[in-house]
Amino acid sequence: MSWFAWGDPARARELDPGLRDLVAQVLRARFEALPPVPEEQVELPPTRLDARTRGLFAAVVGSEHVNAEDPVRLRHCGGKSTPDLLLRRAGTANPAPDAVLYPADHDEVERLLAVCSAERVAVVPFGGGTSVVGGVTPLRGGFRAVVALDLRRLDRxxxxxxxxxxxxLGAGVRGPHAEALLAEHGLTLGHLPQSHEYATIGGYAATRSSGQASSGYGRFEDMVVxxxxxxxxxxxxxxxxxxxxxxxxxxxLLLGSEGTLGVITEVGVRVRRTPERVLDEAWTFPDFRTGVDALRVLAQSDTRPTMARVLDESETFVGAAMGGREASPGCQAVLGFEGASAEVDARAAAVRELMAGAGGTPLGPEPVAHWRENRFSSPYLRDxxxxxxxxxxxxxxxASWTGLLPLYAAVSAALTGALEGDEGGAVVMCHVSHTYPTGASLYFTVATAAGADPVARWGRAKRAASDAIMANGGTIxxxxxxxADHRPWMAAEIGPxxxxxxxxxxxxLDPEGVLNPGKLIPDPG
Amino acid sequence: MSWFAWGDPARARELDPGLRDLVAQVLRARFEALPPVPEEQVELPPTRLDARTRGLFAAVVGSEHVNAEDPVRLRHCGGKSTPDLLLRRAGTANPAPDAVLYPADHDEVERLLAVCSAERVAVVPFGGGTSVVGGVTPLRGGFRAVVALDLRRLDRxxxxxxxxxxxxLGAGVRGPHAEALLAEHGLTLGHLPQSHEYATIGGYAATRSSGQASSGYGRFEDMVVxxxxxxxxxxxxxxxxxxxxxxxxxxxLLLGSEGTLGVITEVGVRVRRTPERVLDEAWTFPDFRTGVDALRVLAQSDTRPTMARVLDESETFVGAAMGGREASPGCQAVLGFEGASAEVDARAAAVRELMAGAGGTPLGPEPVAHWRENRFSSPYLRDxxxxxxxxxxxxxxxASWTGLLPLYAAVSAALTGALEGDEGGAVVMCHVSHTYPTGASLYFTVATAAGADPVARWGRAKRAASDAIMANGGTIxxxxxxxADHRPWMAAEIGPxxxxxxxxxxxxLDPEGVLNPGKLIPDPG
Structure with a gap:
């Protein structure tokens, strides 16, 4: 995995000059290229791990599984939010872990935690490193040192x-590996978040992850036995x-604990049979409100698709433009059905009737195929x-269905308000991709000129959006x-x-407080 | 509600002499009638509530809402387990609350808890009083006094x-009242446990209740928003x-906290539209194993009934005998479907195919109608x-599907082993009434001669069954x-x-420990 970008460096692409000009026009801005510094120019703080403590770790995992080399520390110095990547591109790798530990199994994890606790070393559990909220940033807190606990060897x-x-499954099993292991038994987990190619089972559990087919397979927390x-x-x-x-x-209490209460080492999950049939269908709606209402009808019926999402006007338009296709007016919805053949056909027919009744027009399977091809590639496009x-x-x-469109309007306005100005404009897009009987998610994508200080620029927009979320009945x-990134809003989210x-x-569970300090849990008062 | 029995005293019935003789033959025992003592002979301990503390409570709720009269205390001195009823029938009402408080709303509850905490008075939240596990027994712990906090006024x-x-909904709303309030809006909760006629919304939440139609409506905890x-x-x-x-x-963390962490005063729930259509269908299977396997196939499919239960051979036989019907060999299953008409028909057809494929023979709707008529009457029969x-x-x-029949065998053997002897035999019956993709519940009913000391006799059986549950992968x-009754097994259930x-x-949340002492939470070590 790249140290300054998402995923496989071989999949990095340059921006098409025509598209670049189009974006410049839309954003009313000129861009300066932001290439990463060469890796050898990245500044890492010197390791604080002394030989004695290192020896204590090595006594548990073997000296070959304690690594304090710079390239390894660099690759464990945080997650994959845009600010994370901006800082690393600029040559900053601070904070970085003082060492990376690779335990073999549950018992080694437990023994390492005992050492960390006794020696006052902070410990950051590290799965795929895909956090976009500062969840794996190696904050030292008030401790002597901080180590990353890389769980990749718990891969069975x-x-x-x-x-x-x-x-x-072992906590360190990555998404595709989990599916391959289960496929040998004719089984699937069916959990495919955008981070799937790198994220791990333990990370899914620790963060209450939700996959793209959550309508059918449920949120990850609901799969955990x-x-x-x-x-x-x-x-x-x-x-x-x-x-x-x-x-x-x-x-x-452990699901969503983000490594602050313990280190998840094994996860028992519900599995399903590999679906016999996958059926896709795209729809178009005259506007976002009608599309959202249609998804509500589906979510509140007893006959639901396995995957359902609807894009707002802006995301529908941009998606078509980026794909070089003609943009149809209105809003696009993509539905997917998975299961036994006869059951899928019956369900799709019932859903088709509900969608048409809710004002939708069918577009056939092709737009969904396009979405499936690109479902994991957005992070590459971001790079x-x-x-x-x-x-x-x-x-x-x-938010609840009643609160959803007011929240959409408030967050869109907050983002636009924070970004529009001398440095150009912003494109704010949104889709609904996770639906429940009582409400749904809103997923915003923002594009804007990086400007003179892109980290500060995004920070302003993020704060404005987060405040709007909390003021309008949303969850942070x-x-x-x-x-670390959403922690300032946790006191408002859960109360004193x-x-x-x-x-x-x-x-x-963690009397010394060594587990992932500075994350999740708000300060008192 | 009767002080020594379940429910409405007007619905009490005498045992048919013919049935009595049949039961005597099956249990190889003679019975001595166990009539309750007259209410005026019940011994209540004197109230420990002093005038000053009583005044502090009255200052919050008004003196008319603090009641220390014996008939009221008697009706709050515990739940409705068979040992509870046996003790009360014998004239014992110890422990009893020192007073019963009736707060009007959330704020009054909060202020009462502050008084209890400051004055060192234990407090037992009381909804419908239907606990069968000693959940509302007014244990005083080490406190000066104990009060019951009756939530009936939180009924909006x-x-x-x-x-x-x-x-x-307010926590004190009872099951039928909740349905009536929602029906005015064309809505239903769909949560119908056997205790439905008396149990409250707050109690459902505090105990992680599960209703008879949990296959379709889910467990109560899954309805709570x-x-x-x-x-x-x-x-x-x-x-x-x-x-x-x-x-x-x-x-x-609050669902299932049983009044030990706080008092639930309001519950936001998911509701559904009143079903257009209810369709029932009974099935018969050659044996319990085949019936259980059929329910597993349904639970793991994407097409499920709203309600599904299968009775073992013994419960099938006894059910028919008690209803004066001819007992068919094998095991009976009852299925129910609720929802929109077309959807119910389609779902029932798909389920019919799965049931037939799993070895079932349809029996038509009549046995389910019989079950529906009697669904809330078993506690009366017990009396x-x-x-x-x-x-x-x-x-x-x-337990898991894999562990279910071994657990069934182990618990059956434990119950039989503990009860068979000089005082006669025991009939042990069981049904599966809550199914999940990964496993199911087992619900045992036991009938045996009361014997010389029925409380001790049942205590031995209960301990043997509970130990068998914990040793065979079940949940307590x-x-x-x-x-209070399952608390001794909690350390094994959740670990140190x-x-x-x-x-x-x-x-x-409760630094003085006044909330429902002696319940749920195991002692350290």
């Missing part, structure tokens, strides 16, 4: 139960039975734009998690007693 | 959002947006049997909750760190 399919349709978690105070196992009334569901001097970033929220994050609860749980 | 439909399909909770440290609100990744889901000297009690668990409770987490959360 631990067990499969094809009768109960469950499987246990059991969790095994290492903490500085020992092992916590939660879940197992299909349902229980034996007190609060402690799985749900192409960044290199050309165009800042592109996303943010997301969710629907599926990107909290990390909610913060007290999280701090109390943390004190019980 | 606070708000409805027919677009987002949500409603906010938001919670408002009063604690000794103030108000905690959780949830709201349809989904979020903003840290752990704190709703799930009839108790009066005749026949002990009848239930217990329940859940699928939907009856923990209370799980206990530490619950104690830490309790200390954060």
């Amino acid at each position: 399919l631990v067990s499969v139960d094809p009768v109960s349709m469950t499987a246990v 059991s969790l095994r978690v290492a903490t500085p105070r020992g092992t916590l196992e939660a879940g197992g039975p299909p349902a229980s009334a034996a007190g609060p569901d402690l799985r749900r 192409t734009l960044l290199s050309a001097g165009i800042l592109a970033e996303t943010l997301e929220t969710a 994050t629907h599926h990107h998690a909290v990390g 007693l909610g913060g007290d609860v999280l701090r109390a749980v943390k004190a019980a | 439909l606070v708000s409805v959002d027919p677009v987002s399909m949500t409603a906010v 938001s919670l408002r909770v009063a604690t000794p440290r103030g108000t905690l609100e959780a949830g709201g947006p349809p989904a979020s990744a903003a840290g752990p889901d704190l709703r799930r 009839t049997l108790l009066s005749a000297g026949i002990l009848a009690e239930t217990l329940e668990t859940a 409770t699928h939907h009856h909750a923990v209370g 760190l799980g206990g530490d987490v619950l104690r830490a959360v309790k200390a954060a």
Whole structure:
């Protein structure tokens, strides 16, 4: 994975000059290219890990699994938000972990946490490193040093139960690897977030991830049957039975804990049979409101597609333009159906009737095929734009159906208001990609000229959008998690007693506070 | 509600002498009638509530809403487990609350908790009083006194959002009242546990209740969109947006907290449109294994009934005998479908094909109609049997599909082993009534002669069954909750760190520990 960009460096592309000119015209701005500095010019702070502590880690994992070399530290110095990439492109790799540890299994993780706790070393669990909210930034807090705990060696399919349709996966298993391991048994997880190619099972659980087909497969947290978690105070196992009334569901306290309460090492998940049939259908609606209403009708019916999203006018237009296709007026929706053949056909027919009744016009499968081809490539496009001097970033929220369009208007206005000015304009696009009976998500994509100080420029826009979200009944994050970036809004999200609860749980499991300091949990008061 | 039995005293029945003789033959035992003592002979401990503290409570709710009279205390001295009823029938009402408080709203609840905390008075939230696990037993712990906090005045439909399909209900709204309030808007909750006629919305949330149609409507915890909770440290609100990744889901920490972490005062729930059509269908299977496998096929398909249960051979036989019908061999399953007419027909047709393919034979709707008529009457039958000297009690668990039949065998053997002996035999029956993709519940009903000491006799059986559950991959409770009765198994259920987490959360929200002491949360070590 590239140190300054998303994913595979071989897949990096230059921006087509024609497209560049078009974007310049739309944004009313000129761009200065923003190429990354050469890797050897990146400044890393010297490692603070002393030989004695290093020896303690090596005694657990072996000296070959404690790495303090600069290229390795650089590749663990944060996630993949646009500000993360901007800083790294400019040659800044501070903070960086003082070392990267590679435990082999649950027991080694537990023993490393005991060392970190005793030695006052902060520890940042690291899966795919795909956080876009500062979730893996190696903040040292008040500790002597900070290490990244890379879980890539926890990469096994631990067990499969094809009768109960469950499987246990190591936390370090990446999305495509999980699907390959399960496919050998004719099974699938069906969890495909945009980060799928790099993200890990443990990361999905730690961040309450939601995949593109969440309408059918559910959010990741709803797939989790059991969790095994290492903490500085020992092992916590939660879940197992299909349902229980034996007190609060402690799985749900660990799901979304973002490495602040423990390190998830194994995840028991519900699996499904590889679908016999995948059927796609695109639709067009005269406007966003009508398209959103149609998705609400589907989400509240007993007959739902497996995947459903509707793009606003701007994202529909830009999508067509980027794909070199003619932009049709209105808003596009893409639906997907997966399952047993007869069941898919019956479901698609019932949905077709609901969509037509809600004001939609069918466009056939082709636009969905186009979407499927490009579903994991947006982060590459972001890098192409960044290199050309165009800042592109996303943010997301969710609200009730009643509150959704007012929230959409408020966040759009906040973003536009914060970005329009001397440095040009902004294109703000949005889609609804996760629907529930009671509401839906909003996913915004923003493109604007990088300007003189792109990190500060985006920071202003992000703060304005986040404030608008909190003032208009949204959640600060629907599926990107909290990390360091959303933490300032957590007190508003969960209230003072909610913060007290999280701090109390943390004190019980991580008394020294070494686990991922500066993330998720708000400060008191 | 009767003080020594379930429900409405007018619905009490005597046991038919013919049936009595049949039961005697099956159980190889003679019964001594166990009539309740007259109410005036019940011994209540004197109230410990002093005038000053009573005045502090009255200052919050008004003196007419603080009641320390014996008939009221008696009706708040515990739940409705068979041991609860046996003790009360014998004239024992100890423990009893020292007074019963009736707050009008959330703010009064919060102020009462502050008084309890300052004055060291234990407080037991009381909804319908239907607990069968000692959840509302007024244990005083180490406190000066104990009061029951009866939430019946929190009985409003606070708000409805027919677009987002949500409603906010007061915690004290009873099941039928909730349905009546929602029906005015053409809506339903669809949550019908056996306790429905008396149980409250707050109790459903506090105990992670599951209704008879959970296959279609989901468990109560899955319907909860938001919670408002009063604690000794103030108000905690959780949830709201349809989904979020903003840290752990704190709703799930309050759901199932059984009044130990706070008092739930308002519950936001997902609602549905009143179904257009209800379609019932009974099936028969050659044996329990085949019937259970058929339910697994349904639960793992994308086409499910709204309600599905299968009875084992013994429960099938006894059900027919009690209904005066001819018992067919094998096992009976009852399915129900609710929803829009066309959708119900299509779903039922698809399910019919799966059931036939899994070895089932259709029996038509009649047996389901019989079940629907009697769905809430089993607790009355229990009282009839108790009066005749026949002990009848239930217990329940859940496990993965792989583990389900081994668990069934182990628990059946434990119950039979503990009860067979000089005092006669036992009939152990079981049904599966809640199914999930990864597993299902088991609900056991046991009938046996009361014997010389029925409370001790059932205690032995319950302990044997609970130990068998924990040793065979079950959960100590699928939907009856923990209370005082299951608390001894909680350390095994959630492990030592799980206990530490619950104690830490309790200390954060209820620093004096006045909320429902002796329930749910295991002791350390």
